[in-house]
Amino acid sequence: MDIAVLVKQVPDTYSERKLRDDGTLDRAAADAVIDEIDSRGVEIALQLTEQHGGEVTVVTMGPDRATETLRKALAMGAHQAVHVVDDGLAGSDALQTSAALAAALKTLTFDLVITGNEASDGKSGTVPAMLAERLGLPSVSSARAVSVDGSTLSAEKIVDGGYAEVTASLPAVLSVSEKIAEPRYPNFKGIMAAKKKPLTTLGIAELGLENTGGAAAPCQVVSSSPKPPREAGQKVTDDGTGGSQLAAFLAAERLI
Amino acid sequence: MSEVLVLVEHAEGAVRTITGELLTAARRLGSPAAVVVGVPGTTDSLRADLTALGAEKIYAAESDDVGKYLVTPQVAALAAAAQGASPAAILLPNTVDGKDIGGRLAVRLGSGLIADAVDLDAEGVATQSIFGGSYTVQTKVTTPAPIVLLRQNAISAEPQAGAGEVTALEFSVDPATATTVTAVHVEPAGDRPELAGAQTVVSGGRGVGSAEQFAVVEDLADALGAAVGASRAAVDSGYYPQQFQVGQTGTTVSPQLYVALGISGAIQHRAGMQTSKTIVAVNKDPDAPIFEIADFGVVGDLFDVAPKLSEEVKARKA
Numbered sequence: 285m286d287i288a289v290l291v292k293q294v295p296d297t298y299s300e301r302k303l304r305d306d307g308t309l310d311r312a313a314a315d316a317v318i319d320e321i322d323s324r325g326v327e328i329a330l331q332l333t334e335q336h337g338g339e340v341t342v343v344t345m346g347p348d349r350a351t352e353t354l355r356k357a358l359a360m361g362a363h364q365a366v367h368v369v370d371d372g373l374a375g376s377d378a379l380q381t382s383a384a385l386a387a388a389l390k391t392l393t394f395d396l397v398i399t400g401n402e403a404s405d406g407k408s409g410t411v412p413a414m415l416a417e418r419l420g421l422p423s424v425s426s427a428r429a430v431s432v433d434g435s436t437l438s439a440e441k442i443v444d445g446g447y448a449e450v451t452a453s454l455p456a457v458l459s460v461s462e463k464i465a466e467p468r469y470p471n472f473k474g475i476m477a478a479k480k481k482p483l484t485t486l487g488i489a490e491l492g493l494e495n496t497g498g499a500a501a502p503c504q505v506v507s508s509s510p511k512p513p514r515e516a517g518q519k520v521t522d523d524g525t526g527g528s529q530l531a532a533f534l535a536a537e538r539l540i
Numbered sequence: 541m542s543e544v545l546v547l548v549e550h551a552e553g554a555v556r557t558i559t560g561e562l563l564t565a566a567r568r569l570g571s572p573a574a575v576v577v578g579v580p581g582t583t584d585s586l587r588a589d590l591t592a593l594g595a596e597k598i599y600a601a602e603s604d605d606v607g608k609y610l611v612t613p614q615v616a617a618l619a620a621a622a623q624g625a626s627p628a629a630i631l632l633p634n635t636v637d638g639k640d641i642g643g644r645l646a647v648r649l650g651s652g653l654i655a656d657a658v659d660l661d662a663e664g665v666a667t668q669s670i671f672g673g674s675y676t677v678q679t680k681v682t683t684p685a686p687i688v689l690l691r692q693n694a695i696s697a698e699p700q701a702g703a704g705e706v707t708a709l710e711f712s713v714d715p716a717t718a719t720t721v722t723a724v725h726v727e728p729a730g731d732r733p734e735l736a737g738a739q740t741v742v743s744g745g746r747g748v749g750s751a752e753q754f755a756v757v758e759d760l761a762d763a764l765g766a767a768v769g770a771s772r773a774a775v776d777s778g779y780y781p782q783q784f785q786v787g788q789t790g791t792t793v794s795p796q797l798y799v800a801l802g803i804s805g806a807i808q809h810r811a812g813m814q815t816s817k818t819i820v821a822v823n824k825d826p827d828a829p830i831f832e833i834a835d836f837g838v839v840g841d842l843f844d845v846a847p848k849l850s851e852e853v854k855a856r857k858a
């Protein structure tokens with residue numbers, strides 16, 4: 285089975301993340317990395333193709349340097365990569381991103397599309413469902429386990445208070461939770477091999493996209509402002525009375 | 541006045557709290573219209589509550605298919621209601637299902653979507669709190685029928701009775717895009733409040749040391765009437781189930797009081813709790829980053845401090 289995995293390059297959550305004055309992400313402010321959730325998507329795709337055969341294509345939309353993220357996924361073992369890149373795509377919202385990614389996916393053959401359940405920068409968590417709707421496919425979100433039997437996808441999906449067992453027929457869109465799998469580390473051989481694997485770039489013209497970019501986005505940022513950071517309050521060292529001092533603080537704050 | 545559609549969250553014949561919050565936000569923009577998607581009979585059991593919370597109209601989208609399929613019945617029902625009503629906005633809870641329903645609906649209706657809004661004003665401008673609360677962003681949708689996913693517990697419900705007029709709504713699920721639910725395994729929620737909406741949260745981290753020792757966290761939570769949370773390290777170590785994870789990739793909480801026990805305060809944990817009104821922490825390490833954001837910190841062993849605090853809380857209550 286052939287699998288397309290969406291991978292996004294995001295600011296490293298270990299560094300400080302910033303917005304520019306126009307409300308768009310300041311991509312220079314933090315190190316850019318493959319979103320951890322997407323590396324889990326690549327991992328489960330590799331496991332599924334190791335079991336069932338087929339190839340893994342990783343797909344990203346982002347500026348030039350997002351190629352680094354594709355190379356990382358190729359080094360893990362993905363077979364080829366597609367980079368949707370065009371200056372005219374800058375500032376896209378979720379609806380526009382899903383249109384571009386859906387158009388790119390239509391240039392491929394696949395039995396399954398795997399995404400993360402939520403990007404760590406945008407946190408919208410809506411791109412997977414938008415893609416499924418655009419592609420006319422069934423979808424499962426927040427999977428913690430998945431298996432494929434013939435043309436049937438079975439998954440355990442995290443729900444409030446537990447999980448649900450669900451099935452859908454392939455092709456389908458699957459978004460994974462962080463419980464799906466631990467991503468493998470690329471080894472030296474993988475990193476060398478990644479340099480030679482095919483990487484296709486696609487732009488607005490090739491994909492036939494309209495109404496692209498921030499100015500045409502259905503969602504417009506009106507204003508944005510940083511919040512002052514929290515300040516540290518009182519700190520005491522427990523000498524046997526720490527619990528009582530804490531209780532006294534909570535009582536003074538009328539919290540107990 | 542234009543209708544504002546609200547997807548009703550309900551479970552076991554009862555309306556969930558977020559529904560009241562959504563109806564309150566809807567009233568700022570137009571006439572609140574609750575959309576009930578459920579098996580036949582559901583609307584009858586919810587009608588009184590929805591009316592009291594502010595629904596002027598109640599769409600009854602009932603079918604035996606609901607519950608058999610993931611989200612596509614809700615998408616079909618909301619699309620049908622939107623086609624008839626040309627709503628000023630469509631409001632959904634910012635939950636996993638809400639995102640799936642909203643995402644599909646946005647494409648189907650060509651509507652812009654705002655996820656994880658913490659406020660919504662009469663002009664349809666939504667407020668978002670991003671990067672773990674370090675930025676506030678105001679966003680507006682330029683297309684008709686904007687879809688807004690509202691974070692739970694972000695605005696308070698102000699019930700104000702509506703007319704509660706019930707209208708049946710026809711819809712059908714396209715089998716080509718349907719995902720079938722074959723089994724659901726959920727633990728009963730018990731007496732503790734739901735994590736995302738709780739007024740008080742007591743969380744344990746890797747410092748708690750084992751699943752058994754999480755009883756210390758639970759005891760304090762019960763003394764405070766709080767929900768229990770956990771860090772990702774505690775979840776990964778198998779001390780506590782994943783659904784209780786607080787942080788960037790877990791639940792975002794914003795309670796009146798957050799108690800962190802044996803949690804270092806990594807940036808990804810802080811992202812899910814630093815907008816809490818008051819934060820207190822117990823940690824053995826005086827340099828733990830959690831102290832940078834704690835209003836009151838105790839440097840000490842959580843197994844000494846937490847039980848003493850529980851006792852004091854119980855004593856004050858008695």
Ligand SMILES: Cc1cc2nc3c(=O)[nH]c(=O)nc-3n(C[C@H](O)[C@H](O)[C@H](O)COP(=O)(O)OP(=O)(O)OC[C@H]3O[C@@H](n4cnc5c(N)ncnc54)[C@H](O)[C@@H]3O)c2cc1C
Nearest residue numbers: 745746747771772773787788789790802804808809824842
């Ligand atoms: C992409 C990504 C997403 C992430 N998402 C999340 C998330 O959603 N939520 C989250 O929590 N983390 C998340 N993390 C992980 C995060 O980086 C930290 O690893 C994690 O929060 C650490 O959990 P902890 O504080 O319990 O454990 P540790 O960092 O191991 O801290 C344990 C603390 O307990 C203290 N301690 C030990 N024993 C005692 C005792 N007896 N009494 C008092 N104190 C004691 C120690 O001093 C220490 O400070 C994410 C990481 C990444 C990369």
Ligand SMILES: Nc1ncnc2c1ncn2[C@@H]1O[C@H](COP(=O)(O)O)[C@@H](O)[C@H]1O
Nearest residue numbers: 290291345399400402403408409410411
């Ligand atoms: N620009 C992008 N390039 C590749 N994948 C993306 C992009 N945006 C979103 N995705 C995928 O969709 C998932 C959910 O993203 P979001 O809906 O933005 O939170 C991510 O984890 C990715 O797998």
